Amino acid sequence: MKVIFALLLICFSTLSNAVEQAEEIFKQLAPSLYQIRLIDKASGEKSSIGSGFQISSDGLIATNYHVISGFARHPHKYTIEYLDNQGNKAALTLKSVDVINDLAIVQREVSTAMPFFNIAKQAPTKGEELYSLGNPHDLGMIVVPGTYNGLKNESFNDRIHFTGSVNSGMSGGPVVNKNTEVVGINVATSGNQIGFLVPHDKLLSLYLNYKKSPPATIEQQMAAQLMQNQNKLISTIMDSDWQLKQLGRGLIPTIDVPFVRCWGESNSDKSDAQIMAAVANCDLDENTYISSDFFTGSLEMEYRYMESDKIGSTKFYHIFERQLNQVAPGNQAGKDDVTEYQCHHDIVMPETSNIKNKAVFCTRAYKDFPDLYDVLYIGISVDHEQYALLSHFTISGVAQETSLAFLAKFMESVSWK
Amino acid sequence: MEIIIEEISHGHKLLGRHKFASSNITIGRGYDNDIIISDPHVCADHLQLHFNGEHWLVNDQGSINGSYLEDSKENVIQHQVRSGDIITIGKSQVRFVFPSHPVEVSIAISPFESLINLARHPVALALSMSLFALIAGWIINLNNANEVSLTQMLVPTIGLTLGFALWPAGIALVSHLTKHDARFWTQMGISFIFFNLMWLSDIFENIVHFNTSSNFSMVWTISIIPLLLAFCLFWLNCYVGFHMTLRRRNLVSLSLIVLLFGGSFLIQMSKQPEFNPRPQFDTTIMSPAFLFAPSSNVESFVSDSTKLFEKVSKQAEEDNKD
Numbered sequence: 045m046k047v048i049f050a051l052l053l054i055c056f057s058t059l060s061n062a063v064e065q066a067e068e069i070f071k072q073l074a075p076s077l078y079q080i081r082l083i084d085k086a087s088g089e090k091s092s093i094g095s096g097f098q099i100s101s102d103g104l105i106a107t108n109y110h111v112i113s114g115f116a117r118h119p120h121k122y123t124i125e126y127l128d129n130q131g132n133k134a135a136l137t138l139k140s141v142d143v144i145n146d147l148a149i150v151q152r153e154v155s156t157a158m159p160f161f162n163i164a165k166q167a168p169t170k171g172e173e174l175y176s177l178g179n180p181h182d183l184g185m186i187v188v189p190g191t192y193n194g195l196k197n198e199s200f201n202d203r204i205h206f207t208g209s210v211n212s213g214m215s216g217g218p219v220v221n222k223n224t225e226v227v228g229i230n231v232a233t234s235g236n237q238i239g240f241l242v243p244h245d246k247l248l249s250l251y252l253n254y255k256k257s258p259p260a261t262i263e264q265q266m267a268a269q270l271m272q273n274q275n276k277l278i279s280t281i282m283d284s285d286w287q288l289k290q291l292g293r294g295l296i297p298t299i300d301v302p303f304v305r306c307w308g309e310s311n312s313d314k315s316d317a318q319i320m321a322a323v324a325n326c327d328l329d330e331n332t333y334i335s336s337d338f339f340t341g342s343l344e345m346e347y348r349y350m351e352s353d354k355i356g357s358t359k360f361y362h363i364f365e366r367q368l369n370q371v372a373p374g375n376q377a378g379k380d381d382v383t384e385y386q387c388h389h390d391i392v393m394p395e396t397s398n399i400k401n402k403a404v405f406c407t408r409a410y411k412d413f414p415d416l417y418d419v420l421y422i423g424i425s426v427d428h429e430q431y432a433l434l435s436h437f438t439i440s441g442v443a444q445e446t447s448l449a450f451l452a453k454f455m456e457s458v459s460w461k
Numbered sequence: 462m463e464i465i466i467e468e469i470s471h472g473h474k475l476l477g478r479h480k481f482a483s484s485n486i487t488i489g490r491g492y493d494n495d496i497i498i499s500d501p502h503v504c505a506d507h508l509q510l511h512f513n514g515e516h517w518l519v520n521d522q523g524s525i526n527g528s529y530l531e532d533s534k535e536n537v538i539q540h541q542v543r544s545g546d547i548i549t550i551g552k553s554q555v556r557f558v559f560p561s562h563p564v565e566v567s568i569a570i571s572p573f574e575s576l577i578n579l580a581r582h583p584v585a586l587a588l589s590m591s592l593f594a595l596i597a598g599w600i601i602n603l604n605n606a607n608e609v610s611l612t613q614m615l616v617p618t619i620g621l622t623l624g625f626a627l628w629p630a631g632i633a634l635v636s637h638l639t640k641h642d643a644r645f646w647t648q649m650g651i652s653f654i655f656f657n658l659m660w661l662s663d664i665f666e667n668i669v670h671f672n673t674s675s676n677f678s679m680v681w682t683i684s685i686i687p688l689l690l691a692f693c694l695f696w697l698n699c700y701v702g703f704h705m706t707l708r709r710r711n712l713v714s715l716s717l718i719v720l721l722f723g724g725s726f727l728i729q730m731s732k733q734p735e736f737n738p739r740p741q742f743d744t745t746i747m748s749p750a751f752l753f754a755p756s757s758n759v760e761s762f763v764s765d766s767t768k769l770f771e772k773v774s775k776q777a778e779e780d781n782k783d
Contacts, residue, residue: 318608354608357748362603368744377738383776385740386769390674393756400749400756402671405766406740409773411781417770420740427749444770448763455759 078126095178095217103154107216145246164225168192178214200303210239267413278446292349294433297457319352340441351431374438397459400427467556484512502551517542580650589653636702655694670745672754
């Protein structure tokens with residue numbers, strides 16, 4: 045009984061301790077916290093909200109790129125404004141963005157030097173108590189305690205796994221340690237106490253780069269970042285181990301890196317099916333947000349093996365052909381963002397392999413970011429009467445050279461066993 | 462002098478022909494006339510013809526609606542008949558011809574005609590119709606992902622065959638209604654031969670698409686084949702079903718082609734979205750048995766793909782200018 049009482053007491057004391065600390069932190073930091081709003085000029089109403097925090101005495105405020113993406117894409121349609129803890133509103137100007145890490149720096153006008161958040165020098169340790177600040181669902185500024193759980197494993201661009209409720213509207217808000225230093229920025233949630241943060245070093249380098257040389261235009265800055273990221277991503281993938289796995293009678297390449305994950309499915313439980321089918325697909329677990337209807341930076345590979353000894357060869361290929369009508373791009377993009385696809389097809393047999401494919405390659409160009417493209421490839425084997433293998437990939441936001449290098453390697457990797 | 466009087470329809474189709482040797486002829490609705498026309502707009506005693514030893518004279522008998530020489534508004538009174546004159550009485554027409562009226566030169570029966578009649582031969586007809594049904598059944602089976610039993614296939618196959626038989630039947634009906642020889646079985650024979658040719662051209666087109674890469678830019682020429690076949694079918698339908706000049710037959714067939722293919726093309730164009738986010742490419746794949754083309758290697762495929770980037774970049778530039 046004594047033990048239980050003692051345990052309860054400890055729990056209570058740590059709990060009250062945490063609450064006190066959170067209160068203290070909040071009181072201290074509230075003047076440097078803002079709600080960031082995007083105001084639609086035509087209607088005069090706010091069209092999206094997020095959080096932000098001041099990172100310099102002269103009025104620089106950090107937030108998420110996706111909070112102000114509307115302004116970055118259509119500067120004539122919106123204005124950005126802040127709402128501080130006193131209820132004051134004023135306009136903000138967009139200074140710099142990091143579209144890959146979903147960060148942006150905006151500036152308010154200040155008359156005297158103001159308090160601001162310090163960015164941490166070091167990453168937190170696993171299990172460390174952190175406090176996430178933000179304005180969820182326009183309900184007012186709150187503080188949410190949580191735990192640092194290291195970097196997300198399946199992510200190509202680093203994200204902190206934070207155990208705590210990050211809700212929409214808190215995007216762009218800071219996450220601080222006990223010393224009120226910023227260790228991360230709220231960016232996304234996976235529901236049920238799983239939140240993701242952008243690590244502090246990304247913000248620090250964006251800030252220092254801005255101080256050193258502010259970008260000429262936001263669009264050029266974004267284009268350069270997208271170009272650099274695709275280069276890094278595709279060269280990492282090209283240099284990593286391509287493992288050949290068996291799918292039916294075929295051999296398919298899968299990439300052995302943690303940020304590309306594979307899944308599989310087949311109809312082998314249905315004994316009366318006319319065609320036995322097995323599907324495997326691998327994709328990148330993340331993409332890059334450009335605007336609410338324009339995403340890029342995705343990579344997807346799909347393999348489909350079909351075999352039948354119950355139907356004739358002509359019918360087999362006729363049914364296979366119908367699956368080709370379902371081919372769709374891997375990322376969402378609209379008329380203002382990209383051109384329509386242009387395609388090329390041929391019968392191709394790689395010299396190094398024993399498979400004969402009908403190969404189709406399609407690409408479309410980005411209108412605002414020169415030399416970036418979405419590409420898509422489909423190969424269907426046409427050399428066996430009763431079985432066939434479809435191999436397919438889509439990559440969005442790649443350069444011509446990298447995508448063609450990937451294409452050649454991919455085509456040469458698929459073969460019959 | 463003898464005179465021939467033809468009752469004709471408004472489209473100048475012959476309804477009845479009479480030859481008279483007397484010098485007085487009456488036309489009207491009354492039963493005492495030489496030619497009785499049961500048109501309610503014709504009077505009991507409407508028109509009278511008289512031969513004065515030298516000429517035939519035609520005279521309206523004071524009818525309510527009058528009698529007019531074609532294309533004229535004046536009532537016919539003591540009009541001197543010329544061979545070929547057409548006179549409108551009420552809503553009917555009569556045509557006067559003298560025995561000396563010239564006729565067109567006779568047309569020799571061409572070997573082409575006997576070739577067409579071959580299509581009507583019961584064996585040829587049965588063969589082409591059953592071939593059609595066979596292909597139709599095969600295609601129905603191909604399009605069905607599940608297993609199809611023979612009885613399941615039978616109903617749609619018969620339905621499809623009967624549906625296609627409506628075309629020749631319709632033409633035969635129209636030619637019958639326009640006082641032509643219906644020639645139903647000839648129409649059937651010809652139409653089904655061409656339907657089969659169209660199936661074959663379809664298969665041929667698929668094989669060509671499957672075997673050519675997009676580097677082969679002449680692939681559109683293949684799509685002329687069905688147009689040509691359809692033209693031939695319509696032309697023969699007209700030849701068998703109606704008496705018309707060659708010029709007119711060509712014109713009718715051509716207009717039918719434009720109506721049919723142009724119409725479906727327009728419908729397709731109207732359904733085209735302003736921006737298509739999906740890639741459009743030739744999806745034809747067939748059994749390896751139909752693959753005759755040599756395959757290229759990866760390098761040439763990659764270098765061909767390079768050209769696409771130039772194309773879309775140019776497109777993006779143009780769009781940005783607008």
